[in-house]
Amino acid sequence: MDDFLAARSQMALSLGFHIIYSCIGMVMPFFMAVAHYRWLRTGNATYRNVTKAWSKGVAIFFATGAVSGTMLSFELGLLWPRFMEHAGPIFGMPFSLEGTAFFIEAIALGFFLYGWDRFHPWFHWFTGVVVGVSGLASGILVVAANAWMNSPAGFDYVNGQYLNIDPIQAMFNDAWASQALHMTVAAFAATGFAVAGVHAIMLLKRQNVTFHQRAFAIAAAFGAVAAVLQPLSGDVSAKDVARRQPAKLAAMEAHFRTEKAAALVLGGLPDEKAGQVNYAVKIPGLLSFLAHGNFAQEVTGLDRIRPEDRPPVLVPHLAFQLMVGLGMLMLGIALLYFWARWRRRAWLHSRWLLRLFAAATPAGFLAVEAGWTVTEVGRQPWIINGVMRTADAVTPMPGVVYSFYLFTAVYLSLSVVVVFLLYRQIKMVPVLYDVPPQVSLA
Amino acid sequence: MMAYVVIAYLCLAILAYLLLGGADFGAGIVELFTRGKDRRLLRQTMYHAIGPIWEANHMWLIIAVVILFVGFPRIYSVMSTYLHIPLLLMLMGIIARGTAFVFRNYDAVHDQMQVLYGRVFRYSSLLTPFFLGVIAASLIAGYIDPQAPDFWAAYMGSWLHGFGLAVGAFTVALCAYLASVYTIGEANSAADRRRFVRETRRATVAAVLCGALVFGAAQLEGIPLANWVFGNAVGLSAIAAATASLVALWVLLPDGSAAVLRVLAGFQATMILLAVGYAHFPAFVVLRHGAALSLVRELAPAKTTAALGWALLVGSLFILPALFYLYYSFQRASTRPESAH
Ligand code: HDD
Ligand code: HEM
Ligand code: HEM
Numbered sequence: 112m113d114d115f116l117a118a119r120s121q122m123a124l125s126l127g128f129h130i131i132y133s134c135i136g137m138v139m140p141f142f143m144a145v146a147h148y149r150w151l152r153t154g155n156a157t158y159r160n161v162t163k164a165w166s167k168g169v170a171i172f173f174a175t176g177a178v179s180g181t182m183l184s185f186e187l188g189l190l191w192p193r194f195m196e197h198a199g200p201i202f203g204m205p206f207s208l209e210g211t212a213f214f215i216e217a218i219a220l221g222f223f224l225y226g227w228d229r230f231h232p233w234f235h236w237f238t239g240v241v242v243g244v245s246g247l248a249s250g251i252l253v254v255a256a257n258a259w260m261n262s263p264a265g266f267d268y269v270n271g272q273y274l275n276i277d278p279i280q281a282m283f284n285d286a287w288a289s290q291a292l293h294m295t296v297a298a299f300a301a302t303g304f305a306v307a308g309v310h311a312i313m314l315l316k317r318q319n320v321t322f323h324q325r326a327f328a329i330a331a332a333f334g335a336v337a338a339v340l341q342p343l344s345g346d347v348s349a350k351d352v353a354r355r356q357p358a359k360l361a362a363m364e365a366h367f368r369t370e371k372a373a374a375l376v377l378g379g380l381p382d383e384k385a386g387q388v389n390y391a392v393k394i395p396g397l398l399s400f401l402a403h404g405n406f407a408q409e410v411t412g413l414d415r416i417r418p419e420d421r422p423p424v425l426v427p428h429l430a431f432q433l434m435v436g437l438g439m440l441m442l443g444i445a446l447l448y449f450w451a452r453w454r455r456r457a458w459l460h461s462r463w464l465l466r467l468f469a470a471a472t473p474a475g476f477l478a479v480e481a482g483w484t485v486t487e488v489g490r491q492p493w494i495i496n497g498v499m500r501t502a503d504a505v506t507p508m509p510g511v512v513y514s515f516y517l518f519t520a521v522y523l524s525l526s527v528v529v530v531f532l533l534y535r536q537i538k539m540v541p542v543l544y545d546v547p548p549q550v551s552l553a
Numbered sequence: 554m555m556a557y558v559v560i561a562y563l564c565l566a567i568l569a570y571l572l573l574g575g576a577d578f579g580a581g582i583v584e585l586f587t588r589g590k591d592r593r594l595l596r597q598t599m600y601h602a603i604g605p606i607w608e609a610n611h612m613w614l615i616i617a618v619v620i621l622f623v624g625f626p627r628i629y630s631v632m633s634t635y636l637h638i639p640l641l642l643m644l645m646g647i648i649a650r651g652t653a654f655v656f657r658n659y660d661a662v663h664d665q666m667q668v669l670y671g672r673v674f675r676y677s678s679l680l681t682p683f684f685l686g687v688i689a690a691s692l693i694a695g696y697i698d699p700q701a702p703d704f705w706a707a708y709m710g711s712w713l714h715g716f717g718l719a720v721g722a723f724t725v726a727l728c729a730y731l732a733s734v735y736t737i738g739e740a741n742s743a744a745d746r747r748r749f750v751r752e753t754r755r756a757t758v759a760a761v762l763c764g765a766l767v768f769g770a771a772q773l774e775g776i777p778l779a780n781w782v783f784g785n786a787v788g789l790s791a792i793a794a795a796t797a798s799l800v801a802l803w804v805l806l807p808d809g810s811a812a813v814l815r816v817l818a819g820f821q822a823t824m825i826l827l828a829v830g831y832a833h834f835p836a837f838v839v840l841r842h843g844a845a846l847s848l849v850r851e852l853a854p855a856k857t858t859a860a861l862g863w864a865l866l867v868g869s870l871f872i873l874p875a876l877f878y879l880y881y882s883f884q885r886a887s888t889r890p891e892s893a894h
Contacts, residue, residue, distance in 0.1 A: 167659050167661070170655055170659050171655055171656065171659050173608070173655075174608075174651050174652055174654070174655035174656075175652055175655075177608060177611070177651060178647055178648045178651040178652055179648070180615075181611070181614065181615055181644070181647055181651075182644050182647070182648060184615060184618045184619065184622075185618065185633065185640055185644055187622065188622060188629050188630060188632070188633030188634075189633050189637050189640060189641065192629075192630040192631075192633050192634045193630070195622055195626060195629060195630055195633075196626045196627055196629075196630035197626070198626075199622040199623050199626035199629060199630075199853070200623060200624075200626050200853035200854060200857040201857070203619070203622060203623030203624075203853075203857065203861065204623075204857075204860055204861075204864070206619050206622070206623060207619055207620075207623055207860070207861050207864040207865065207868075208864055208868070209619075210612075210615060210616050210619045210864075210868065211864070211867075211868030211871060211872060213612060213615060214609065214612045214616070214868070214872045214876075215871055215872060215875060217608035217609045217611075217612050218609050218872070218875045218876055218879050219875075220608060221604075221605035221606055221608060221609060221879050221883070222605070222879060222882070224604075224605070225604055225605040225883065226605075226882075229882070230882070276853075276854045276856055276857055277856050278623075278856060278857045278860045278861075279856075279860060506633075506634055506637065507634065508634060508637050508707075508708055509704060510704075514637075514641055517641075517645070521645065521648060525648070525652060528652070528656065532656060532659070532660055532661075535660060535661045535662045536659075536661045538661070538662075539661035539662065543661070
């Protein structure tokens with residue numbers, strides 16, 4: 112492995128790790144706020160227990176999210192110093208606002224986790240909501256920085272110089288709105304399905320039924336709403352990519368030749384040398400429609416992109432298929448769930464519905480990882496789209512491979528410990544929170 | 554104008570991280586150097602004292618980094634290139650410490666794993682400030698050399714020198730000192746206080762010895778530290794003030810008010826930073842052969858600086874009141890009933 116590849120892999124590893132914790136950090140506070148609200152309103156102890164049990168899990172995730180985020184803010188410089196030297200002052204605005212959001216989040220978290228029985232109950236509840244709102248704000252802000260890399264704005268690039276820098280304009284770049292929307296909904300879908308899945312598994316084991324039922328209902332509702340919205344937002348994103356990054360669109364759709372009434376390629380293995388896709392199903396005209404809202408319109412293929420500016424095709428295409436496939440799966444489960452709540456209440460207690468949710472536990476997070484792979488690999492060979500190449504940004508220090516091995520070891524062991532801790536939290540639910548069965552499910 | 558706001562906030566964030574984050578690391582260091590019953594007492598006390606605030610304490614580092622890469626991109630880029638290795642080691646410490654702290658307090662089952670979390674927590678509490686000290690020393694030691702001919706000179710020589718190691722040790726001792734003074738205010742009984750005072754005396758002696766070590770190392774390496782610190786009125790008075798307050802603190806330790814002790818300790822650390830920082834200001838990184846990267850000259854373009862300055866000013870309107878309320882609410886929290894754990 113050469114140093115350049117090592118740097119890219121290390122970045123991907125760190126971000127792929129961080130994103131899981133940050134999604135949970137953004138979304139779990141809202142789940143807790145709902146449970147907490149019900150406890151304060153109804154005095155039903157199960158809701159207090161759900162809130163407390165979740166908050167312990169969240170404390171673990173928060174710490175991991177915070178340290179991996181701290182790591183990232185250094186890694187940008189450790190791995191890409193030449194990028195940061197120029198990009199820092201341009202795309203730094205969202206980071207400086209994010210600093211405030213993080214700070215408020217950390218403060219509110221202190222109040223929330225350690226504030227049980229110490230403050231007015233509604234003040235305590237409010238600090239939990241603040242954790243969620245500021246977490247969400249951080250997520251939306253940091254995506255602005257990534258969107259800028261896809262759609263650079265707020266400076267003039269003249270003879271290799273970055274002039275007339277305007278950080279506000281850079282923050283409000285073209286890609287921000289669609290990416291931030293898609294990311295936010297993704298965080299809710301992924302966390303909702305993951306949490307609902309874990310509680311579904313416990314329900315299948317018939318453990319602490321009341322506890323897990325209530326927890327499941329909250330998480331599944333959030334996850335299902337998000338899963339319905341996600342394909343809509345994904346369509347907005349796809350149209351946006353078609354407009355601003357035709358090369359990325361071509362790579363993720365494995366669209367090699369520019370054509371009118373372009374076909375949508377489903378599945379298949381792209382052969383980059385031959386410029387064709389094998390074993391795929393093609394639906395005529397659909398790509399033109401999805402990308403431009405019109406079945407006849409021309410869609411730019413990779414043949415219009417200079418060879419040295421072409422992104423890899425295989426990885427973005429497969430990742431894109433995976434994301435969309437999982438999105439459709441989650442959409443299906445969500446629709447079933449709504450149908451069940453609306454018309455078929457008996458399904459809610461049926462084992463097959465729970466099994467479906469249990470099976471979909473990792474679906475959302477897999478889709479998140481796949482989606483980021485599309486975005487990031489699809490932008491290659493650029494680190495700043497059309498302006499700076501990734502290869503020109505990498506640190507001159509040799510030996511990055513070793514740092515990559517180190518990071519891999521650290522992140523792997525951390526993941527193992529976190530899973531282990533979570534397992535123990537769940538296992539301890541009967542001991543810590545066993546309450547007598549309550550009145551009916553309202 | 555905004556340039557001064559940005560520079561002031563950078564200095565403030567570094568100072569706040571030294572005092573608050575430093576005391577936080579110190580808690581782990583003191584734990585490392587105590588045994589048995591004292592260690593358990595210390596651990597209990599510190600958990601109650603830092604549990605609610607440790608995340609917030611570490612935010613200062615992130616604020617400092619963000620100010621650096623938005624406001625001083627070249628400084629950030631040079632630092633992260635030539636000090637890559639110590640930064641990496643410091644990051645490993647940050648990861649290990651933050652996660653071990655939370656794991657040991659939130660693991661639902663208390664068993665052998667606690668021993669592991671505790672050990673990781675203590676050693677990483679020591680390593681992280683050590684490398685912070687090494688990095689800080691290397692910024693001003695003049696060993697960073699963009700023209701270096703080989704790997705060793707460019708990426709190892711930049712930080713692996715006696716002066717850096719001595720400053721690293723001094724930083725560790727300083728953190729332990731801050732933490733032990735801080736714990737005195739958390740003592741629940743006269744007997745506890747006597748124990749904490751004993752810890753503090755040990756840490757004070759260690760800090761003074763390490764301070765001497767720093768001067769010794771500077772002398773050997775030909776770094777004109779004495780000249781920086783004593784060569785101007787500001788440095789001289791800062792050191793005089795620090796020494797005077799150290800004597801006062803030593804005397805007041807057995808029965809002085811905890812708040813006064815904390816203020817004195819924080820004041821000393823501030824004065825030390827001032828004495829060293831003032832001699833260099835506005836240089837932030839000193840390169841080999843005397844060139845330097847200055848906070849004034851490396852500042853980002855005007856619009857960025859203005860936006861960053863406003864973001865910091867407006868941000869503090871939200872942060873500072875909330876932060877003070879957090880500290881206020883949880884001070885002496887250990888004497889109140891506890892239910893969540
Ligand atoms: C739960 C997760 C999830 C699900 C179910 C989907 N996505 Fe997605 N997608 C993401 C999670 C995600 C993401 C990880 O959050 C990305 C990466 C960058 C971003 O802003 O969102 C993303 C990126 C992303 C992009 C690239 C955006 C860019 O580069 O600016 C497109 C075109 C889509 N998605 C389209 C879709 C479509 C058509 C879906 C139909 C079901 C879909 N996504 C489901
Ligand atoms: C958290 C979700 C994210 C994931 C999973 C992710 C994933 C990746 C991947 C897979 C790469 C390697 C691409 C390649 O070299 O082929 C990469 C590179 C990179 N990403 Fe992201 N990314 C994420 C978000 C972000 C954000 C928010 C930023 C910016 C602030 C960012 C900045 C970078 C940079 C600077 C690189 C290195 C240069 C490059 O390869 O283009 N990423 N990321
Ligand atoms: C799309 C990608 C990203 C998203 C959605 C995201 C979102 C978040 C969220 C919501 C948090 C707070 C949650 C928690 O503490 O568990 C967080 C933490 C953090 N993130 Fe990210 N982040 C992303 C990428 C990045 C990048 C590229 C950087 C650095 C350059 C970064 C730096 C940080 C830092 C420093 C923290 C710690 C703050 C704290 O202590 O609470 N993040 N991130």
